[in-house]
Amino acid sequence: xxxxGKVIRCRAAVAWAVGKPLSVEEVEVAPxxxxxxxxxxxxxxxxxxxxHVLEGSFPNMDxxxxxxxxxxxxxxxxxxGATSVKPGDKVILIPLPQCGECSFCLNPESNYCMKSHLSKxxxxxxxxxxxFSCKGKQIHHFLxxxxxxxxxxxxxxxxxxxxxxAPLDKVCLLGCGFSTGYGAAINTAKVKPGSTCAIFGLxxxxxxxxxxxxxxxxxxxxxxxxxKDKFAKAKxxxxxxxxxxxxxxxxxxxxxxxxxxxxxxxxxxxxxxxDTMVAALASCNMNTGVCVMVGLPPSGSMMSVDPxxxxxxxxxxxxxxxxxxxxxxxxxxxxxYLEKKLNLDLLITHTLPIAKVNEGFELLRAxxxxxxxxxx
Ligand code: CND
Ligand code: ZN
Ligand code: ZN
Numbered sequence: 001x002x003x004x005g006k007v008i009r010c011r012a013a014v015a016w017a018v019g020k021p022l023s024v025e026e027v028e029v030a031p032x033x034x035x036x037x038x039x040x041x042x043x044x045x046x047x048x049x050x051x052h053v054l055e056g057s058f059p060n061m062d063x064x065x066x067x068x069x070x071x072x073x074x075x076x077x078x079x080x081g082a083t084s085v086k087p088g089d090k091v092i093l094i095p096l097p098q099c100g101e102c103s104f105c106l107n108p109e110s111n112y113c114m115k116s117h118l119s120k121x122x123x124x125x126x127x128x129x130x131x132f133s134c135k136g137k138q139i140h141h142f143l144x145x146x147x148x149x150x151x152x153x154x155x156x157x158x159x160x161x162x163x164x165x166a167p168l169d170k171v172c173l174l175g176c177g178f179s180t181g182y183g184a185a186i187n188t189a190k191v192k193p194g195s196t197c198a199i200f201g202l203x204x205x206x207x208x209x210x211x212x213x214x215x216x217x218x219x220x221x222x223x224x225x226x227x228k229d230k231f232a233k234a235k236x237x238x239x240x241x242x243x244x245x246x247x248x249x250x251x252x253x254x255x256x257x258x259x260x261x262x263x264x265x266x267x268x269x270x271x272x273x274x275d276t277m278v279a280a281l282a283s284c285n286m287n288t289g290v291c292v293m294v295g296l297p298p299s300g301s302m303m304s305v306d307p308x309x310x311x312x313x314x315x316x317x318x319x320x321x322x323x324x325x326x327x328x329x330x331x332x333x334x335x336x337y338l339e340k341k342l343n344l345d346l347l348i349t350h351t352l353p354i355a356k357v358n359e360g361f362e363l364l365r366a367x368x369x370x371x372x373x374x375x376x
Contacts, residue, residue, distance in 0.1 A: 003076060003077065004031070004076070004077035004087070005031050005077070006031065007028050007029065007030055007031070008028070008029045008038075008076075008151045009026055009027070009028055009029075010026070010027065010029060010149065010150035010151050011024055011025070011026060011027070011149075011150045011354060011376065012024070012025060012027040012066050012132070012134070012139075012146075012148060012149035012150060013025075013066065013067070013068070013148040013149075013354060013357045014027065014064050014065070014066055014134060014139060015053060015054055015063060015064060015065050015066070015067055016063060016064045017063050017064070018054070018055070018056035018063065019054070019055065019056065020054075021054075021358045021361075022054070022067075022148070022357050022358055022361070024354060024355055024357065025134050025135075026134070027066070027132055027133065027134040027139060027149060028132070028133045028134070029131055029132060029149065029151040029152065029153060030131040030132075030133075030153065031077060031079070031131075031153075032077060032078060032079035032082070032131070032153050033079050033080075033125075033127065034079050034080040034081050034082075035079055035080075035081050035082055035155060035156050036078075036079040036082060036125065036131075036153050036154065036155055036156065037075055037077075037078050037079065037082050037085055037091075037153070037154055037155075037156055037159055038075075038076045038077045038078075038131075038151055038152070038153045039071075039073040039074065039075055039076060039091060039093065039151065039152055039153075039154065039159070040073050040074045040075075040076045040150065040151055040376075041068075041071045041072070041073040041093075041147050041148075041149060041150055041151070041152060041376055042072055042073045042074060042168040042169070042172075042375070042376060043071065043072050043073075043168045043169040043170075043172040043373050043374065043375050043376075044068045044070055044071035044072070044147040044148060044172055044175075044373070044374050045070035045071075045172050045173050045175070045176070045177060045204070045348075045371045045372070045373050045374075046068075046070070046357075046360045046361060046364055046369075046371070046372045046373075046374065047069065047070050047176050047177055047204065047205070047371075048203060048205070048272065048296075048364065049069065049176070049296055050067045050068060050069065050148075050361075051361060051364060051365070052272070052296055052298075053065065053067045053142065054067070054361065056299075057298040057299050058296070058299060059299040059300075060118075060122060060123075060299075061123065061140075061142075062123040062124075062140045063140065064134070064137065064139050064140065065123060065139065065140040065141070065142050065146075066132060066139055066140070066141065066142060066146040066148050066149045066152075067142045067146070067148055068142065068145070068146055068147035068148030068149070068374075069093070069095040069142060069143045069145050069146075069147055069175065069176055070095075070147060070172055070173060070175040070176040070177060071092070071093045071145060071147025071152075071172055071175055072090070072091065072092045072093070072162075072166075072168040072169075072171055072172035072174075072175065073090075073091060073093070073147075073152075073168065074088065074089065074090055074091070074168075075087050075088060075089045075091055075159075076151060078156075082156045084156055084159070084161065085156070085159055085161050089161050090161070090162050090163070090164050090166060090168065091159050091160060091161055091162060092159075092160045092162055092171065092172065092174055092175050092330050093145040093147055093152070093154060093158055093159060093160075093175055094145070094158050094159065094160055094175060094321070094326035094327065094330070095143040095144070095145050095158070095175065095176055095321065096111065096112070096113065096116060096118075096143075096158075096320055096321045096326060097113045097115040097116055097117070097144070097155070097157040097158050098111070098113055098157060098158075098325055098326055098327045098328075099113050099114070099115045099157045100157075100327070102114035102115065105325065108325075109323075110323075111187075111320065111321060111323050111324055111325050111326070112320060113157070115155075115157055117143070117144060118320075122141075122142070122143055122144065123140035123141055123142065124140065124141060125141060125144060125153070125154075125155060126144075126155050131152075131153035132146070132149065132153075143158075144158050145158055145175075147172075147175070148354070148357065148374070150354075150376045160326055160327045160330040160331065161331070162330060162331060162334045163331070163334050163335070163338065165338055166334050166337065166338065169351065169373055169375060170337070170344050170345055170348065170373075171333075171334055171337060171344065172373060173204070173344050173347060173348070173371060173373075174330050174333050174334070174344070176205075176321065177203075177204035177205050177208055177347070177371060178204070178208045178211075178333070178344055178347065179208075179321055179322050179324045179326065179329060179330070179333065180205050180208065180294060180319070180320075180321050180322045180324075181204070181205040181206060181207065181208025181209040181210075181211070181212060181270065181294065181322065182208045182209070182211055182212035182215070182322060182333075183212070183319070183321065183322015183323050183324040183329065184209050184212065184268055184270075184292050184294050184319045184322045184323070185197070185209050185211075185212025185213045185215075185216055185266070185268070185322075186212050186215065186216060186322070187319075187322055187323035187324060188292050188317055188319040188322060188323040189266045189268070189290050189292050189317070190290075191212065191213050191216035191217075191218050191265075191266050192216070192217070192218075192265070193216065193217030193218070193219075194217065194218070194219045195216075195217075195218050195219065195220075195264075195265040195266060196218065196219065196220040196221075196222070196260050196264040196265050196266070197209075197213040197218045197220070197221050197222065197264055197265065197266045197267070197268070198222040198223075198224060198256050198264045198266075198267045198268070198280070198283050198284075199213070199221070199222070199223050199224065199234075199239075199267075199268045199270060200224045200225075200267070200268065200269045200270060200271055200276050200279070200280050201224070201225060201269065201270035201271035201272075201276070201295060202223055202224075202225040202227070202230035202231075202233070202234050202270075203230075203270065203364075203370065204347050204370050204371040205270050205294060205295075206223075206225075206268070206270035206271075206294075207230075207233060207234060207237055207347060207370060208347065209268045209270055209294065210223060210234055210237045210238050210239050211237050211238060211342075212322075213238065213266070214237065214238030218266075219240075220240050220241070220260070220264075221238055221239045221240050221241075222239070222240065222241045222242075222243065222256065222259065222260075222264065223235075223239035223241070223242045223243070224242075224243055224244070224245065224252060224256075225242075225244060226244055226245060226246055227244075227367040228242075228244055229367065229368075230242075230367075230370075233346070233370060236346065237346060241259070243255065251279065251282075252279050252283070253279045253280075253282035253283040256283040257283065260285075262285040262286070262287075263282075263283055263284050263285035263286065263289055264283055264284050264285065264289065265284065265285065265288065265289060265290070266284060266289070266290050266291075266292070267280040267281070267283045267284040267289065267290075267291045267292070268280065268291075268292045268294055269291070269292070269293050269294060269295050270294045270295050271295045272295030272296045272297055272298070273295065273297070274297055274301050274302075274303050276295070277293055277295070277297070277303065278303065278304075278305055280293075281305065281309055281314065281316055282309055284314055285314075286309075286312040286313060286314060287312065287313040287314075288313060288314075289313075289314045289315070290314070290315045290317065291314065291315070291316050291317070292317050292318070292319055293316070293317065293318040293319070294318075294319055294322075347370050347371045348370070348371050348372075348373055349363075349368075349369045349370045349371065349372065350363060350369050350371075350372040350373070351372070351373045351375060352372055352373070352374055352375070353374070353375055354374050354375065354376050356374075357374055360372035360374060
């Protein structure tokens with residue numbers, strides 16, 4: 001491509017400081033160094049995790065930063081030694097690396113790659129530098145993907161090549177929301193046919209858990225949210241019951257226990273609140289119940305639970321990206337989508353140009369969207 005090896009000037013939504021709206025700016029994007037790939041982003045979803053960045057509740061963040069982590073695009077150029085993709089390939093960016101060599105990548109039960117950036121600063125590329133600048137200032141990366149930029153540079157371990165037939169404005173959801181929720185049911189909880197499930201929080205991620213529970217053959221899928229506007233979509237995707245904690249005087253865990261006899265077989269917290277994490281744990285049955293934490297709690301949160309909840313036999317688990325080995329899972333999800341076995345389109349309620357990125361976040365905050373997809 002004519003741009004290979006050169007700095008590209010393009011648009012990006014920059015978060016200059018905590019609590020400020022995003023600002024769509026012209027940024028400079030340096031060429032990829034060895035082992036890196038530069039990608040033209042075509043479409044990116046807005047996930048609640050991006051809102052956590054803007055409100056300052058995501059751990060270890062450095063500003064200014066270009067957020068976004070649910071993106072799909074086309075490879076523009078590759079750095080020396082990057083061989084898994086080539087210019088022109090359609091790709092999905094993955095916010096959790098998969099080096100393919102470390103003991104966790106090789107273990108089918110784990111997807112937390114040793115190259116992961118979550119415990120350290122995740123706001124610079126692995127060599128400790130940034131490829132973004134704006135108005136003479138260095139701009140930070142987010143989760144090594146920064147998909148709110150028209151062009152982004154990423155290490156090769158966070159890109160998955162996909163079928164050229166895939167529509168990027170739909171399959172971008174595989175970069176986070178869908179894979180996280182669906183994988184939480186299939187890989188992390190390993191939901192069994194005929195089982196009962198409760199899902200707390202019916203955003204793009206929680207509704208993907210509903211889809212995963214349905215695909216696994218759960219017989220009862222109870223969807224829990226304080227926003228009843230989410231119930232119609234939850235039913236369409238497979239929920240058998242929809243309840244709001246606001247409609248009951250007693251705690252929701254007691255309601256769920258009464259509805260199911262002893263509590264559900266699997267519960268999922270997909271909100272990101274400490275109180276609902278404890279309620280989800282107490283909602284699964286005391287012997288064999290499995291509770292999966294999916295929501296991201298505010299940075300620095302601490303929890304207090306009655307140890308008896310676990311001593312009686314419950315299992316409490318967490319999941320990142322639904323336990324998916326993303327480079328392997330994404331091409332399979334794409335095939336299912338193209339064969340019309342997976343309907344991601346139902347999760348997309350709004351499609352907006354990048355210039356309207358703040359409108360997309362307003363819709364999320366107001367509970368009026370499931371997923372908004374931004375287009376460059
Ligand atoms: P989104 O905001 O769209 O959905 C959250 C839902 O929770 C909304 O429908 C709310 O109405 C509902 N809700 C809020 N408070 C309550 C309450 N007290 N009781 C019941 N329901 C409530 O968020 P999303 O679906 O984009 O993301 C959900 C969480 O998952 C969020 O914390 C995000 O950061 C996290 C996440 C985790 C991972 C991972 O890898 N573990 C990946 N992506 C996102
Ligand atoms: Zn690895
Ligand atoms: Zn996400």
